[in-house]
Amino acid sequence: MAEKKGKRAELKTKETDASVTDFINSVPDEQKRKDSFAIIEMMKKATGDEPKMWGSAIIGFGNTTYKSPATGREVDWMKIGFSPRKANLSLYIGIGSDEHTESLKxxxxxxxxxxxxxxxxxxxxxxxxxxxxxxxxxxxxV
Incomplete structure (x- = not known):
């Protein structure tokens, strides 16, 4: 049986030209705004990349091609990122892999x-x- 090659998929969440600063300043919670600017500095330092908006509510750093282990499909994606959600700060840093086990503790x-x-x-x-x-x-x- 022939092996399927992964297709490049189109995602709804894509890098945009929207202003990261304007987005953070629109976050109603003052603590989340303050924390968001601190996370931006941490991620800029780690990646050497400037923050970019991905979709309407995610701030991403760097670019990579992510290949789904389940489907083999490839998508353009950020290296790392985060979003100041209403309930919490969501950080997209590849949790679930072994290298973070001890740090999570x-x-x-x-x-x-x-x-x-x-x-x-x-x-x-x-x-x-x-x-x-x-x-x-x-x-x-990735």
């Missing part, structure tokens, strides 16, 4: 989901541990 108050790290505010966690996790994820090949 030391991080502080958080939740994880499929590839995501959820925190309520930076004051709830150890910033140095988060910075280390962001650096590891920024260097990782």
């Amino acid at each position: 030391k991080l502080g108050k958080h939740k994880t989901g499929k590839g995501c790290l959820y925190i309520n505010k930076l004051d709830d966690i150890d910033i140095k541990v988060l910075e280390k996790m962001i650096k590891i994820s920024a260097k990782k090949k």
Whole structure:
């Protein structure tokens, strides 16, 4: 049986030219705005890339091609990113891989989901541990 080659998929969430600063300034919660600017600095330092809006609510850094292990489809995606959601700060840093296991134990108050790290505010966690996790994820090949 012939092996299927992955097709390039079109996602609804794509890099845009929208202003990251305007987006962050539109976040109603003052603490989330403050934390968002701090996360931007951490991710800029780790990637060497400027932040870009992805869709209407995600801030991404760098570009990569992500290949779905389930379907083989390839999509253009950010290397790392985050979104200041109403419920929490969602960080897209590849949680679920072994390199973050020990750091998650030391991080502080958080939740994880499929590839995501959820925190309520930076004051709830150890910033140095988060910075280390962001650096590891920024260097990782997707």
